[in-house]
């Protein structure tokens with residue numbers, strides 16, 4: 001298990017390094033230097049040079065990369081070109097809002113998805129099952145920006161039940177909760193359908209397995225057969241999908257936050273890209289990559305704990 | 317001769333399928349007495365596992381019992397309520413499943429499952445159940461049982477798995493032990509060891525053991541009496557030595573002739589019975605073995621033969637059984 005964990009973590013670190021190198025390459029392969037791009041065509045050479053020094057662009061590329069990594073390890077992600085605030089501070093300020101959005105979206109998707117999946121299993125091959133299948137597939141296939149805009153129109157503009165913009169008042173959980181519902185729904189709904197299909201398939205497969213028959217053959221009551229023998233196996237594929245889903249939910253956050261004018265990582269990164277605020281873009285991407293890998297790696301490790309067969313594949 | 321502990325009476329089971337009803341078991345009659353080991357033998361697809369699933373009352377969801385009963389302790393166990401059926405499973409009638417790799421849950425340690433399988437003993441604390449599981453593993457020859465209780469099924473060798481499966485079935489000291497192909501998944505040395513273990517069991521088990529197999533050697537080593545099955549029917553029954561030395565049904569004769577242990581000299585190909593099992597969805601009229609039978613007569617194609625008494629405790633379903 002330890003061996004497996006070390007391998008997974010090493011892989012995650014490697015991915016972070018590759019992503020950062022790719023980011024750097026992208027910045028330097030773009031025509032024009034970042035300082036000129038950021039300041040626009042009418043900037044004076046003196047101004048440009050000052051900015052270049054501030055961004056560390058006067059040094060050789062490998063020194064820049066090395067410095068960036070060295071600083072990143074100590075939690076220093078550089079400074080905003082314009083406001084001169086530490087990037088790390090800016091990220092930490094808005095990240096909880098994005099995280100909250102993501103957790104509500106995936107949590108809701110999990111609850112509804114598992115429930116619908118189990119319903120489909122209980123009523124398998126009846127019209128209820130078929131209805132749920134159609135519903136799930138529609139949820140998967142309708143793009144979330146379409147859903148986001150309709151939700152906004154219906155619940156915020158026409159009915160006025162829920163706020164259209166913002167993330168709620170600071171320190172007021174109720175208003176924050178109300179503000180998160182629509183955006184979370186917009187990104188989570190795809191996953192409801194997806195999880196429902198997944199849980200249904202996994203449960204059906206497990207329930208017909210021989211070991212389920214064995215458990216019954218020894219007189220185990222059905223509820224114990226389902227909770228202790230079937231669900232434990234059926235939940236394993238769901239967990240790995242959830243981790244990947246969480247990554248994609250975080251990236252959907254970029255545009256959903258823009259649509260709902262919600263402060264968060266998405267709005268931060270969009271604004272930074274528009275203003276060529278290079279350190280903020282770099283810092284945010286690094287942070288999100290690291291966070292995403294953390295989620296996926298923990299899910300893999302959790303899966304390995306739940307499924308001894310996976311553990312053995314990576315052993316030795 | 318002691319009284320039957322369990323008896324199968326006129327049992328028919330069919331499976332619903334797209335092509336129609338698969339008549340996997342037809343009017344089967346058999347019984348097992350106290351202290352007796354009976355063998356059920358027949359080629360693949362003749363309905364052995366179907367019969368086994370009926371013993372523990374766990375037929376497939378698409379299966380239907382179309383006639384008959386299984387009598388145990390004066391009741392037809394097929395007609396009990398679900399909760400009563402559960403009382404019998406594992407405790408009175410236990411099963412050693414075909415393919416132990418698939419028969420255990422892959423993500424629960426074996427020990428946990430062996431503890432769960434003692435579900436019926438509500439009054440007994442977990443620690444005692446664990447101790448009992450350990451003792452059972454010891455009993456079936458698993459080295460370091462306490463350690464092996466913590467392992468998962470895929471971590472064990474085929475022979476060990478089969479031993480654990482046997483230990484599981486013995487946990488509740490059931491009156492009836494049904495073993496479905498207990499040695500099929502094993503290589504020859506392992507097979508010999510498991511046969512040895514089963515022989516030991518038979519001497520201190522005072523219930524009945526029902527061994528299901530397509531392997532005649534196993535029957536010869538273990539069983540007092542044999543039922544030969546063909547296409548869902550019992551075609552011959554008798555004491556093991558009678559079946560071996562004086563088979564009355566042509567199918568039994570063919571089975572014995574095909575048994576590698578009966579060959580006198582090396583051959584390039586193992587002999588097989590020519591032809592195939594009849595289609596269980598649309599059975600031919602008359603004898604189901606007629607198409608493959610070397611001594612087939614005119615009437616075999618029109619009238620189904622009945623069981624004919626051919627000697628003491630020896631019967632065969634063949635018009636020509638007395639020939």
Ligand SMILES: Nc1ncnc2c1ncn2[C@@H]1O[C@H](COP(=O)(O)OP(=O)(O)OP(=O)(O)O)[C@@H](O)[C@H]1O
Pocket residue numbers: 331332333338340359360361362363364365366367376378379530596
């Ligand atoms: N759930 C099912 N649905 C439809 N047909 C089935 C089902 N289970 C078994 N059958 C069919 O019933 C017949 C008897 O099957 P069974 O498993 O009892 O045979 P078996 O003698 O145990 O064979 P084997 O030696 O291969 O284990 C076969 O023709 C099989 O295809």
Ligand SMILES: [Mg+2]
Pocket residue numbers: 364365366414496
């Ligand atoms: Mg079988």
